[in-house]
Amino acid sequence: MRAAYYTKKGNDAAILHVGRVPEIDPGPDELxxxxxxxxxxxxxxxxGALRPGGYMxxxxxxxxxxxxxxxxxxxxxxxESWLGKKVLCFGAQxxxxxxxxxxxxSIPISNVIEITDNTPMIQxxxxxxxxxxxxxxxxxxxxxxxxxxxxxxxxxxxxQCAIQFAKRAGALVIATVTREEDIEKTKKAGASDVFxxxxxxxxxxxxxxxxGLDHVAEVSFDRNILMDLELLKNRxxxxxxxxxxxxxxxxxxxxxxx
Numbered sequence: 001m002r003a004a005y006y007t008k009k010g011n012d013a014a015i016l017h018v019g020r021v022p023e024i025d026p027g028p029d030e031l032x033x034x035x036x037x038x039x040x041x042x043x044x045x046x047x048g049a050l051r052p053g054g055y056m057x058x059x060x061x062x063x064x065x066x067x068x069x070x071x072x073x074x075x076x077x078x079x080e081s082w083l084g085k086k087v088l089c090f091g092a093q094x095x096x097x098x099x100x101x102x103x104x105x106s107i108p109i110s111n112v113i114e115i116t117d118n119t120p121m122i123q124x125x126x127x128x129x130x131x132x133x134x135x136x137x138x139x140x141x142x143x144x145x146x147x148x149x150x151x152x153x154x155x156x157x158x159x160q161c162a163i164q165f166a167k168r169a170g171a172l173v174i175a176t177v178t179r180e181e182d183i184e185k186t187k188k189a190g191a192s193d194v195f196x197x198x199x200x201x202x203x204x205x206x207x208x209x210x211x212g213l214d215h216v217a218e219v220s221f222d223r224n225i226l227m228d229l230e231l232l233k234n235r236x237x238x239x240x241x242x243x244x245x246x247x248x249x250x251x252x253x254x255x256x257x258x
Contacts (some may be wrong), residue, residue, distance in 0.1 A: 003102030005062045021062070024098055026075035026106040031082055033089055035108065037125035038100040041054030042242070046092075058097035059116050065093045066128035067100030068121040071112075086121070087112050090128025100125075126157060133241050134161030134217070138171070140239040141215035145170035148209060150231060153219030154191055155182035158241060162217045163189040174209070177200070202230050212236065220244065 001023045006015045026032045044063050059177040068088045074080055091111045093099030098106070115124050137158065138149055149166045153159040153173025166173045167190030177183060186194045193208065195201055203215075212233035218224055221243035228238055 001103040003062050005060060005101075007060055009056060016063075019198070021102070023104055024106045026073050026078070028076040029078060029110075030075040030106050030108050031071050031078050031112060032073035032075075033067065033069040033087060033100075033105050034072045035102060035105050036069040036098050037065045037067060037119045038102075039068075039125040039128060040064055040101075041066065041129045042100075043129065046095075053071070053254045060097060060161075061093070061100050062098045062100075062105075063093055064099040064101040066090050067092060067105060067126055068115070068124040069105075072104065073106075075106070082109070085114050086117065087114050088112075088121075088124040088127055090132065095164070127161075130157035131161045134158045134163075135165050136219035137162050137239045137241055138166040138215070139169070141237050143169075144215075146172070147214040148172045148174070148212075150205075150213050150216045150228075151175040151191065152216060152224055152228075153255075154186040154189070154194060155179070155221060158217060160186070160189045161215070163191050165218075166190070173215075201217075202227055205231055215239070218242075 001021060002018065003021045004016055004018050004251060005021060006017065008015060016214060047063065071082045071085045071087055089100065089105065089107050089112045092105050092107045114124055132170050138144060141147060141149065144166055149171045151159050151162045154163055155177045159175065163173050163175055163186065165255065173191045175186050176195050176197050178197050182197055183194045195205060196243040213231050214233060214236050216228045216232065216238045218238050218240035219242050221240035223244065
């Protein structure tokens with residue numbers, strides 16, 4: 001089968017090769033998917049990057065954890081009724097060597113979800129990691145009913161999922177975006193208010209939500225932590241799924257304020 005793969009880490013595209021590799025048959029409790037679309041997430045870039053102390057967990061890696069396609073083979077303990085089904089998968093290369101950047105991917109059945117005929121595969125292939133991350137980012141706040149939730153980066157894949165999950169759970173959802181053109185799609189996802197990031201955004205949000213916010217789903221912890229603290233109620237919470245490395249803060253800034 002054809003696949004993209006790498007055998008060493010590096011900081012440029014030269015580490016990635018595309019060629020023919022042996023087809024991987026499904027093992028017990030696995031099925032094989034013919035991949036129509038492979039989803040790439042920021043984590044996939046990080047896994048291949050050369051970093052101090054980084055290592056290759058496997059000598060040969062086919063990247064990408066998310067994907068969508070048609071079930072072609074079943075392993076032991078998997079009903080043959082799965083054959084021919086349209087599915088999405090997630091976690092294909094999470095703690096495993098072989099992901100979805102290939103013609104075929106064998107994966108545990110627990111990481112496979114059947115999808116409807118009217119669900120575009122190109123959309124389904126992007127639903128794994130972003131959907132799980134978005135779900136956890138808002139539901140870490142507990143019962144969301146009636147809570148005011150801020151989703152930072154509401155136009156991104158995770159942000160779009162987080163907004164929908166929070167809205168579905170009964171929260172009042174507001175979001176930030178970096179561009180005016182992202183306002184419409186972010187409101188369509190379920191955000192009641194969308195704010196474009198600018199120097200006066202804290203005052204703008206405080207004016208509209210003077211009682212503060214209950215929870216923040218954060219896309220850029222290092223950049224936005226001080227903003228989040230200004231907007232949160234006492235004993236509010238933050239769930240972050242991404243952060244840079246260029247900003248540091250004193251622990252005093254994170255203490256509960258009375």
